[in-house]
Amino acid sequence: MKAVRTVALLASAAAAMGAMAQQPAPAAGKSAGPKFNLVVAMPKTYGKTETMQIWGGYFSHLGQCANVTLRNQFGDSLEQSTNVDVLAEKDLVDAVKTGKAHLAQVNPGLVPQLVAAGQPAPFAVPGNKASNKPNSYNLILITRTDAPYRAPKDLVGKKIAHTTPTSNSGNLAPRALFPALGLQPEKNYEVVFSGGHERSAVGVMHGFYDGAAVASDLFQRMVVKGDIRQSSVRVVWTSPPFMTESWIMTKEVPADVQARVRSCTFSYKFPAPLQKLLPGNDVFLPVNYERDFATVLEVYSKSQSVAK
Template identity: 40%
Template sequence: MAKRFLTALLVLLMAASASVAFAGDCLNRGQLDELYCDEDGDLVADSPKDESEWLDPSTLVFTYTPVEDPAVYRDAFADFQAYLEKATGKRVVYYTVQSNAAEVEAMRSGRLHIAGFSTGPTGFAVNLAGFVPMAVKGYADGFQGYNLIMIVRADSPYKKLEDLKGKVVAHTSASSNSGNLAPRALFPKEGLVPDKDYRVMYSGKHDQSIMGVAHGDYDAAPVASDVFDRMAEAGRIDRDDFRIIYRSAKFPTSSFGYAHNLKPELVQKIVGAFHTYRFPPAMQENFKGADRFYPVTYMADWKIIRDIAESTGTYYNKDGLKKMAAKEAAKRAKKKN
């Protein structure tokens, strides 16, 4: 009995010692899960120091953020997969995922090597799955994205956000990023607090907010720049009827990247393939004119997304992932019913 107790105690002490040693090996982890380390301070997981932990699979598994019809994007990326195979000398297969949470778990478990994650879930992939974002869809002069803009009528006296104090401003809906969440996160830093400094009225949609400003129903409205541009291009509105008094930094679209523990030489080939590939016409059509993958970093280009998430109570940790998974499951169940 005593012998078994001592043996068990020894095992526990060895495990504790190993745990301390492992923790001591990482000088900075930041918000990353305990599986990862960020000693260079770029907010993403470092490549493992131990070369035995590097992955060099014979087949690379790739996926894109889950959509209504996964087959559409599996076909859309077929040409790029062939390009990636030539660049890496490895077979590349497409792995269909049914939810953002499932995609994060697939990379965390090592079943997914290269992926495109939606803008918001990118933070979960970085912190919980060791994902390293390095590109988004874009053009020669920048990445594809959109801005939050605050619009007023051109004949109004409003020239800056602070001029809207005491006025009526149309937000779109409670869950909208550019129509509600982003304004609540970003405007206070500019001296304007929604609900406190101006009266919020929900219009329901971006186009309804825009038309409401045009008709004088609202003094102003925060809307997505791409919706505003499409309405102007379609002739539904005249740009000259509006004034833009605020424009946020650009919100990036889905991020593309790789698992942090892939062999560095393999990573170089993957990154090189992303940066040299040019979209064929059919792929450009699928992705609204984007013709390439544009280089980005999580630290710089996702800062605005992290700020919005933090100010609205979204945390890129395990609890946050569980909440996202629950919401996704509820949506799928609702669609079935």
């Protein structure tokens, strides 16, 4: 049944992507002259095909509206779903820092180090047009519903999954926020790196970990896809809101191309399947770095202090 729901959702996304590709480009983004080759890099949250089924409509929109050709790092067009680069965090950071990628979706934990390396702050994030509120998520601490753990303190001495060392919600935020809950990593509980939010959540559901630190938006996305049974998981703690995955455009992109990409990004209307995956979000909104990333920057500052 899970596979049926996932296939149905992705089929709807693919249909929406095709419909978007057939729509005429908005006049605001049109430009004469040769198309700029815009290299795209995506995080390894999903596989190549699924990534394109989710974001392919946006890429098609950019290609038509902004007069750009979207490619991977090898120069292959993204018109084929198998061509998109889905990179591990280290490789994604390297691609953005060095300008090998021009447009990338990045998790919030990576943003401060990219900005510190001289790249611009993110320019767009999913949000709600009516309320003008950007998408956000919470760090949640989860356990199995049938486990005896009902508060963070109940997990002292237990095994808690973190995702990857550079993940904001999966590692940096727990290290910054859990000590106030009586959960000092490596002291009050054993840290196990799962390799990703899905692995952490599935690991809890199947009893491999006593608890896990995961992002609420990614967790809900797993529920929508049918990968997680919400009835099997208990949330024992929720953090203040964090900015979610956002889009960064590197300084190597010419100013006129940047202007077109920004304008066309903000004119993109999310198709229904994408709105289902990102509940409450229907457009891209501009990012106010200092305001929107305040909690992320606090965690980053604390993690840097601990590292020293």
